[in-house]
Amino acid sequence: MKKKILFVCLGNICRSPSAEAVMNGFLKVNMLDDEFECDSAGTGGWHVGERADSRMRTHAARRDYDLTSIARQFNPKNDFDEFDLILGMDSQNVSDLKGMARTSEDLSKIKSMTDYCSRYEHYDSVPDPYYGGADGFELVLDILEDACDGLLKQIDK
Template sequence: MKKKLLFVCLGNICRSPSAEAVMNAYLRINQLDTEFECDSAGTGGWHAGHPADSRMQRHAIKRDYNLTSIARQFNPKNDFDEFDLIFGMDEQNVSDLKSFARNSDDLNKIKSMTAYCSRFVNYNSVPDPYYGGANGFELVLDILEDACEGLLKELT
């Protein structure tokens, strides 16, 4: 049975779909895509049903990451049961996820994405690039590549 990973940000159009795409790419490269399954969600539902932000898609495609997921809102009733680990992109996401938790099992599944970084150790969150410029989108991908490398080591 596949281990299921869920990446969560605020609106599920920039950071969490990027984390999903980066992790999926790393899983494929390491021939682990048969052992893990990834998804993403947002704590809010404003963008539900929409594709990833076009700016985030442009930056991701330059690194050969394809953001194919469609935004959805985190569903505490299903997602805590469905997923083995749930990664918040920033401290507010982690806090929101913890507030949705029904019990200690749910709480134990919630992790901070940046906890797996080895190079971007001064970042306690993956910063939201939505209102910034191109550098913000590149920084998100840099941090997520670092975090996904660390997460992959942890999982294997």
């Protein structure tokens, strides 16, 4: 049975779909893609049904990541039961997720994405690039690559 990982940000159009794509890329390279399934969601529902932000898709594509996910809102009724690990992109996302948790088991599945960083340890969140320039999208990808590398090392033990 596949282990399931859910990446969560605010709107599910920049950070969480990127985390999903980066992790899928890392899993494929390490031939673990048949052992894990990744998805992403947003705590808010403003962008439900939309593709990832075009700027995020462009920056990710330059690194050979394909952002194919369609935005959806986190569903506490299903997602806590469906996923083994739920990763929030920033402290607000983590706090929102914890507020939706029904049980201590739900709470134990929620972690912060940056907990897995080794090179970008000074970041306590994956910053939202939506209102910024190109540098913000690149920084998001740098942090996510670091975090996904750390996550892979953690789950491969």
